[in-house]
Amino acid sequence: MHEDKSEVEQLKDKLYSRGQEGIAQDIRAPLEQSDAYAPPVWEGGSLLRGPKSAFYAMPAGAKMSFSTKFLIGSAAFFAIAAVGATVFFFTGGNYVSSQNIDLQIVAPPLINGGTQADLQFIITNRNPAQLQLADLIITYPQGTRDPKNPQKALTQERISVGTLASGRQTKLTSAALFYGAEGSTQTIRATLQYSVEGSVAVFTKDVNTELTLGSSPVSVSVDAPSEIIAGQAFSFIVTVQSNSQTPVDDVLVQAHYPFGFSVDSTSPRADAGSTLWRIGTMSPGSTRVIKVTGRVDGQDGDEKVFRFIAGSSKDRTGAKVDVPFLSVPASVTVHRPFITGSISVDSKTGEKISVAAGKTLQGTVTWQNNLADSVGNVELRLHLAGPVIDTASIKSSSGFYQSGDSTIVWTSAQDPSLALVPPGGTGTLSFSFATLVPGAGGTVYQNPTVDLSLSVRGTRSGESGVPEEVTSSAKTQVVLSSAVSLAATALHNTGSFNNPGILPPRAESTTSYAILWSIRNSSNAIGNASVSVVLPSYVSFVAAAGGTNIVYDSASRTVRWTIGDITAGAGYTSAALQGTFQVALTPSSSQVGEVPALTGTAVLAGTDRFAQVGISASAEAPTTRLSEPGFVNGMEVVAPR
Structure with missing residues (x-):
């Protein structure tokens, strides 16, 4: 296995082997004097000497390496940069910084609005x-x-500002009127x-x-309940007081x-839409006190947040504040009523209901207990008011009508379910109830309405066992629309037109007639009114009366x-509105023996x-059967040629 290893690896194994015997000895090679000689100059070069130092010149034809050039x-770049920095530091150059610009706003810390x-x-x-x-921009x-x-x-x-030289200072002035709530902080930005x-x-x-606003020319305080019952009336008391040492105008x-208010x-x-009060000079x-009642x-x-703005305006016909002094909010929290009631008339609900005049109207009153406790002895009272009510027609199958105050009353005596409501x-x-027919008794009421006011009350027995009265109310105004009628009449012998032709009309011959439209309007002004009709194919239009x-x-x-526009009372308290035009009838032989219509x-x-x-209103088509002097029966039938 040792034969497969190199001599270096064998030496390494031997060096770190734990099995080595004895102590490793430090064996060094002995030093010997060498006869080696190094020439004092490069080959082909010469030794240069100076007064204090010497360096070797590059041999002729030798090239400088890239690292040496770099x-x-x-070194040259840093030397130049150092010189430039020194010059810029001592001379200042053209360097501009916003930190070297002082911008100061001098304003009073407290001012009256x-x-x-x-x-x-x-x-x-x-x-x-x-x-x-340079420009100075002031943001207010x-x-x-x-x-x-x-x-x-x-x-x-x-x-x-224009040009501002180095080391120079300029002062600018401005003025403004600040408005806001007393004690509010106003920020000015330059x-x-x-x-x-x-x-x-x-x-x-x-x-x-x-800057802080000390006080405005006038102050406004709003006294309002923090919680209200939906649908029940409540009031705001708005107090306006002058804080100025001089009169405040307009x-x-x-x-x-x-x-929802x-x-x-x-x-x-x-003065305008229940939202604007012109106090004038204070x-x-x-002080001035304003009371607003609503629901x-x-x-x-x-x-719900209400906001009252005090200010001034020299426009005595305007509907808004031109120069506001301050704005004061007031918020209320709406709660569901303990017991609710609602009114429906002619299957319609809402604060205002529009119905036709002169008819019998069916209505309902709906109530509900919204509490987690039972309510006893529930009583409902519906008051009806308005000159156009036919008081003899007021009825209720389960209530009692008190004619003395025009009120329908429902109690447990009439409806046992009202004794205890879970x-x-x-x-x-x-x-x-019914409303009077327009013009009945020779009287026409302009802009007629019927006001319905409902009150609901009952007794609540809570956990304390102490009886507590709960109430609710609702209002609905029934607006009666105007009774408008249109009549169309045909004329031949009378009227403003000279109508040629003979009576009875003959087939394939022309006979002229005048068509008179007459309009009556009872109680309310009618706008954008128009009348239109389509003529049959056998009738031609001739002319319209002037104007x-x-x-x-x-x-x-x-x-x-x-x-x-059609004025209220036209045809009742004043003359009916009329318009006339002329047509020409040329019947066909197929219409012999008929009474043709002159218009649609x-x-x-x-x-x-x-x-x-x-x-809307409509009028039946007039025919050749006339109702005027000189007309006799038979003159309406088309005769043969």
């Missing part, structure tokens, strides 16, 4: 080079206004934009400062309501009367501006 080049704040901006250039094309907090035009929002301002010689890049230097308060009343009365220390629809646990218990009660805005489209054979069915369409519903 070493020499590196709505008063002018004067600001100063100090810029110092400590760079060895000048700043070029939300709500800041321009003191030159307080109605104009001031969000950002740019001031030109940005210096500049460039340097030999560069197209734009550099910036930023700095911020803060003060306004504007309310922003959350979705409806206003029942305001005191004083709001003397120092004076919120929402789910259990919903949070948790989650519910029920439905029915009622009906009626009646036109004919030959392609569709349609006569259209564009009316626009006329249709009126428009929008009830009060009820906000579409309305």
Whole structure:
């Protein structure tokens, strides 16, 4: 096996073998004097001597190696770099840093809202080079206004600085009106934009400062409940007080309501949509109180945020605050009512329901116990109010109608299920009433409504055993749409047109007739009204009466009367609205013995501006059978040629 190993491996095995006997001896080779001779110069070279040192010259024709060239080049580069750094350090060069620019904002730490704040901006250039094309950009907090035009929002301002030489300082000034809640912190940001010689890049230097608003010209406090019951009325008390030492002119308060909130009343009365109050001039220390009553629809646990903005506006017809002073929020949490009631009329629900006038309406009241406890002695009262109610028609199969106050009452005496309602218990009660026919008794009510108010109350017995009254309420307004009618009459001997032809009409001969449209409208203004009709193939359009805005489209054979608005009471308290046009009848021999129609069915369409519903009416087609002086029976039948 040893024969297969090299001599080196055998020596290694022997060196590290534990079986080696004796102690290893240090055997060294003896030193001997050598006769070797090294020449003092390279072959072909010569020895160069200097005063203090000597070096050998490269033999003629010898080449320098690459590593030597690299070493020499590196040494030269570092030497040049060292010299350049030294020159730049002592001369300054053209180096510009934002750290060598001082940007300072001088502003009052505390200022009253709505008063002018004067600001100063100090810029110092400590760079060895000048700043070029410099601009100062000032960014103001939300709500800041321009003191030159307080109605104009001031969000950002740019001031030109131009060129700022090395070592120079410049001071710029500006002013602004700050608005916000008392004690709020307002942040002003200043940005210096500049460039340097030999560069197209734009550099910036930023700095911020803060100021605190002491007080606004007016203060607003809102007193509101933190929790409300959905559907139940509650009130806000908004108190506005002047904090200024001088009169504050054109003060306004504007309310922003959350979705689902409806206003029942305001005191004083709001100027625009129950959301804007024009207080006018407030003397120092004076106060104004605004009360808003309404109700919120929402789910259990919903949070509704109301916001009241105080400010000013010189526009006495505007519907918003032009210069806001401050905004005050108020939040309420909505809870599900303990017991609920809802109203349905004509199978419709909601705060407003539109129905036709002069008909009997069927309604229902639905109640439910939302508590985990039983509720006893439940009582429901439905009050009906409105001049157009036919009080003799109010009925309820399971309730008692009190004619003295126009109220239907349901108690356990009429419905035993109301004596004790278990948790989650519910029920439905029915009622009906009719509205007066428009014009009945010679009276037409303009924009008629019927107000339905429901109150539900009961007694809850909780864990404490102490009876507790629970209540709920609901309201619905029934809006009656206007009664609109359209009549179409044919004329031959009377009217504004001269109608040629003979009566009775003869086959293949032409006889002219006038068509008179008459419109009646009871209680509400109708907008975008028009009447249209299609003429039969054997009738041709001749002309329309002047000023009626009646036109004919030959392609569709349609006569259209564009009316626009129809005033309330037309045909009742004032003359009916009328339009007339002339047609020519040329019957065929196949129509001999018939009473032909002169037009098709006329249709009126428009929008009830009060009820906000579409309305329509139609008139049967007039025929050759007339109802006017000089007409006798038989003149309507087409005679042979």
